[in-house]
Amino acid sequence: MRVRKLANEKETDMKSGRTDSARRWVAACLMAGLAAVSGVANAAFAIRGDAVFDDDTGLLWERAVNKPGNDVANWGEAKAYAEGLTLAGKDDWRLPTIAELTELYDDLKKSGVCTADCTGDRGPFVGIKSPIWSATQPDMNDPFSHSALNFFVGNSLIYSDFNNIPFAWAVRDGDVSDVPLPAAGWLLLSGLGGLGLLRRRRTI
Numbered sequence: 001m002r003v004r005k006l007a008n009e010k011e012t013d014m015k016s017g018r019t020d021s022a023r024r025w026v027a028a029c030l031m032a033g034l035a036a037v038s039g040v041a042n043a044a045f046a047i048r049g050d051a052v053f054d055d056d057t058g059l060l061w062e063r064a065v066n067k068p069g070n071d072v073a074n075w076g077e078a079k080a081y082a083e084g085l086t087l088a089g090k091d092d093w094r095l096p097t098i099a100e101l102t103e104l105y106d107d108l109k110k111s112g113v114c115t116a117d118c119t120g121d122r123g124p125f126v127g128i129k130s131p132i133w134s135a136t137q138p139d140m141n142d143p144f145s146h147s148a149l150n151f152f153v154g155n156s157l158i159y160s161d162f163n164n165i166p167f168a169w170a171v172r173d174g175d176v177s178d179v180p181l182p183a184a185g186w187l188l189l190s191g192l193g194g195l196g197l198l199r200r201r202r203t204i
Helices: 002-037 075-083 098-110 183-203
Strands: 045-048 051-054 059-062 120-122 125-128 145-149 156-160 171-173
Touching: 051 098, 059 098, 098 145
Parallel strands: none
Antiparallel strands: 045 051, 051 059, 059 171, 120 125, 145 156
């Protein structure tokens, strides 16, 4: 009887040890997931082949800005380049608005890849140029000028459509297939799933 009692106590101790380990694992997942989620206020970029998804705005951006096609002669060529682009399996690209360019510039700074000058290789983007043409027409009385964003300091500029200084950078509205499930999401799901298993064991 004493041998059986000792065996039962040993088995109970082992089960208790496994439960404690499981609890620590669940707690670690939940804490790591919550810590990661608390940083979601910072912009997050996810590479999608030759494109980059901006989690903050839901926009999908052309990843490389230093290709020959981006070095256009004027606004009309920039528009034609963006709208004729087929990239990352998508063919509905366009020129961004000045507000979208400004948001991207701000998100680059939020992510910590630049402080003021956001040109060059920054984060997942390759060869960011400046200034960048936008689809925004600042003066309705002047149909031959559009805004461009200065990626050296983030201010908006106005250029004649015939000016060959700005560059083209294509964007499109992201869809469900572009949205990544961040590591924080996996950690939280793992933690919550483990919590559910522990509760189930307790009721059995």
